[in-house]
Amino acid sequence: MPHQPFTGLILKKYSGFYYVQDEAGKIYECKLRGKVKKQVILTGDKAVITPLDEAQGILERVEPRQNELYRPRIANVNLVLIVMAYDRPEPVPMLLDRLLILTLHGGLTPVMVLNKCDLKASEKAADIMHIYKGLGIQIISTSAKQRCGLEQLLTAIKGKIAVFAGPSGTGKSTLLNNLAQNLNIKTQEVSNKIGRGKHTTRHVELHPLEGGGWIADTPGFSTLDLPEDLTSRQLGAYYPEFAPHLEDCRFQDCLHYREAECGVKEALESGQVSGLRYHNYVAILEEVMRNERCYR
Ligand SMILES: Nc1nc2c(ncn2[C@@H]2O[C@H](COP(=O)(O)OP(=O)(O)OP(=O)(O)O)[C@@H](O)[C@H]2O)c(=O)[nH]1
Ligand SMILES: [Mg+2]
Ligand SMILES: [Zn+2]
Numbered sequence: 094m095p096h097q098p099f100t101g102l103i104l105k106k107y108s109g110f111y112y113v114q115d116e117a118g119k120i121y122e123c124k125l126r127g128k129v130k131k132q133v134i135l136t137g138d139k140a141v142i143t144p145l146d147e148a149q150g151i152l153e154r155v156e157p158r159q160n161e162l163y164r165p166r167i168a169n170v171n172l173v174l175i176v177m178a179y180d181r182p183e184p185v186p187m188l189l190d191r192l193l194i195l196t197l198h199g200g201l202t203p204v205m206v207l208n209k210c211d212l213k214a215s216e217k218a219a220d221i222m223h224i225y226k227g228l229g230i231q232i233i234s235t236s237a238k239q240r241c242g243l244e245q246l247l248t249a250i251k252g253k254i255a256v257f258a259g260p261s262g263t264g265k266s267t268l269l270n271n272l273a274q275n276l277n278i279k280t281q282e283v284s285n286k287i288g289r290g291k292h293t294t295r296h297v298e299l300h301p302l303e304g305g306g307w308i309a310d311t312p313g314f315s316t317l318d319l320p321e322d323l324t325s326r327q328l329g330a331y332y333p334e335f336a337p338h339l340e341d342c343r344f345q346d347c348l349h350y351r352e353a354e355c356g357v358k359e360a361l362e363s364g365q366v367s368g369l370r371y372h373n374y375v376a377i378l379e380e381v382m383r384n385e386r387c388y389r
Contacts, residue, residue, distance in 0.1 A: 334360075341360075
């Protein structure tokens with residue numbers, strides 16, 4: 094019987110081979126059809142392949158991608174798991190806000206993962222749970238150590254391509270190892286055969302999870318620099334708690350900064366908008382405005 098082409102997901106590239114997973118979870122080691130060679134093909138791309146046998150195929154072409162992260166270079170990510178810890182290290186709200194802005198500005202969905210729930214929540218972690226609960230962002234408490242909350246995390250990732258983000262030491266690698274206990278054996282065999290350490294280039298790999306969904310093995314954002322194209326006018330949109338108060342701003346283009354008669358600042362006074370969030374907003378706004386003055 095001839096093998097029919099199908100569309101699968103590129104889990105990784107390695108030495109001229111592309112590892113493409115079909116809907117049933119089977120992975121094919123693929124070479125490129127000669128004519129597609131000039132195209133940039135990324136981990137996360139959806140690719141049409143023609144199987145040669147049960148384990149090998151020819152990559153015919155890639156489908157247009159939804160989006161692309163640059164560092165790491167990976168296509169079609171739609172979920173960012175922002176990992177903070179209950180303690181050790183204490184969460185840093187400013188980092189959290191910057192990661193949320195990077196995620197939302199990239200058109201991706203954030204999920205906050207508060208790991209190490211086996212530890213007593215630090216003051217900052219308690220603040221964060223309280224403040225961010227009202228923002229419409231899903232928050233999942235986990236302990237990679239005690240294997241708690243992992244089911245919920247798997248449910249959030251289901252059907253999605255996810256990357257981790259967050260400060261060092263919060264447990265991203267430990268979470269990945271625990272989630273990927275269900276790692277497709279074939280992928281593991283492949284990576285064992287390849288071995289690591291010989292090659293300095295880090296290849297981005299997507300790990301298929303049980304129940305569907307994939308997670309990348311490298312953090313989604315390698316820098317906390319604000320997006321280059323972020324404008325001061327856009328910033329407020331990434332603070333969803335401002336939205337109900339915008340109609341009380343006198344100026345339509347209010348930046349909620351030095352303007353008089355500002356609904357957001359009134360909400361800050363009355364405690365409806367968190368001081369911590371507002372102060373982060375102002376600090377980030379000033380940074381964006383400095384960049385605007387320098388480069389535009
Ligand atoms: N108590 C506790 N410790 C944890 C948990 N998860 C991870 N750790 C520990 O936290 C430390 C850092 O974990 P990693 O997984 O290396 O953290 P990471 O986020 O990958 O850090 P980077 O790779 O530096 O960004 C390790 O000593 C882990 O054993 C947890 O749920 N509870
Ligand atoms: Mg790590
Ligand atoms: Zn305002």
